Amino acid sequence: MEPIIKLEGINLYYDQGKPTEVWALRNVSLEINKGEYCAFFGPSGCGKTTVLYVLSGMESERVTSGKVLVNGRDIAQFSKRELAVFRQIGVGIVFQQFNLIPSISVLDNVSLPMAFLGISLERRRTEGMKLLERLNIAPYANRLPAELSGGQQQRVGIARALANNPPIIICDEPLGNLDSENANKVLEFMKELNVKDGRTIIMVTHEAWSLRDARKIFYMKDGVLLRVEEPKEQGDIAQAVSKLMYNQLNPNMEPGQVMAKSLSNLLLRGYSSDEVKRFEFFLLQRLTDHIDGDVFQEVLDRSYRRGGVGLWKGKAAKISFIIEGIMEQRHTVEQVYAMLEKNPESPLVEEAQKIRRWLLGEYRGKIDEQQQLRLDEIITERLRNIITAHNVAQVLNLSKKNFGIGLSMRASSQMSEKLESILAGSDAVTKAIKL
Amino acid sequence: MDKINILLVDDNEVIRIFFKDIFWLHGLEGQFHLEVAPGVDEAWAILRDSTKNINVVFLDLVMPFKKDGKEMTTSEAGMSILRTIKADPNLKHIKVIVFSGYTDKKDIEEAKKNGADMYLAKEEHLPQDLIKIFDSLAKQDSSVYQYSK
Structure with a gap:
């Protein structure tokens, strides 16, 4: 049977012809089958979010060559009208920042996509309430988004994505702003959408632990699709990604650097990529014993402006404790990964x-x-x-x-x-x- | 099994794209063949073409048409297609489902009187509702038709 999504030789440029030109996607070809749960994984700037936007018909103008086939039709050739309809009923998108409209109620946020289809107010409200009930947030129907916690807001975002019953659900780093409990709930729900509803789920993430339900993983770096993995079971993923894949993505890195890179993303969730990079640097210094535990903790605490990482004391102490545990061999890196995968750090x-x-x-x-x-x-x-x-x-x-x-x-x-x-x-x- | 041949008649391009997309996105193209007509004349060209063998028509009511040489845009456009299909011995087997933006009791009653097998209000039908209806058509489940047996 034909794949639901097929990219053939996609090339995409930002600012083409200008000095700021970026070759964001380089000859990307891939296939996703109907009902698959797949993920795009890679560091910031690797092109994974760009691929997502190409799949949802939002970057068709910037695609310079190649085909974007959805059920056999090339959406890169669609007229503006055809793209508009496709975006309404073909894909539902869940964002990291939730992207809810702050001045209208939760129920109105969820029903908005139906309004674009000209559905009556009464019907929108009925369907909207059904969706809120499914996501366990019905009591908040008439509240404004700001009154809800991050986890609840993300559930509103998911309910909204389901409004027009799209067969494809796209998630752009959906867990980045959620704490451990809510992040796990969202993952559970994505699995339900896949297994129970039969929807095709496509997730973009830079956090390895969130790949646990994906059965096809696309590894990307610098706009290139490096490799496709199809792990059979959950255990395979932890193993595949933790060390091996970081090596694949960065073949010239020392083991210490690989460890620092993978740990820093797990420990500093919700921080900017600059802050994470700086943390990675100091973490490497500590892991290779170039600085001792006290200096490490002090630098974590020191403000970003003064060259530190800018964590608050409690967090600096907690992270320092975990790392000292590795240095004193009280626990192995694998144990730390396992612990952080089950209980991701609060963003x-x-x-x-x-x-x-x-x-x-x-x-x-x-x-x-x-x-x-x-x-x-x-x-x-x-x-x-x-x-x-x-x-x-x-x-x-x-x-x-x-x-x-x-x-x-x-x-x-x-x-x-x-x-x-x-x-x-x-x-x-x-x-x-x-x- | 033979495909079911559907004809959509609607002067609104977005509705035509939307309808076609539901078949495309939800993988129904194997069970159905969809023809699309943007107006009255194009609809007749397809209906009278025996090679097309239309089984079901989704019919908009208010469209531009010519009456006594004058251009008009009223529900008479759709109603006259409905009446003519149901009165023609070669065409009356075709199921006609009115798919309209209007929900007046008056229109519904008139459609029923003129032989419509079903009346769908556009504003009450989300993609998931249309898919349910298409599923019933595929299963040849005639209980889906509200007005006919």
């Missing part, structure tokens, strides 16, 4: 939200959604050591009009102190918030 965004909820726990005043978002920002900046404790108190005290939170002088300094107690790495507090 920065979730940590900030958890801290915010705890900080507001005893606060008697009213805080609206905008203030909550602002507070998340402030906490994140303090976690990264970009602003000082004093700055935090200042912004908490600043009026809402001036983009502060508008707390009293007393409440501001109390809340700032509370935040500092977490950053100092007090075990009791960290346990209480489950960080």
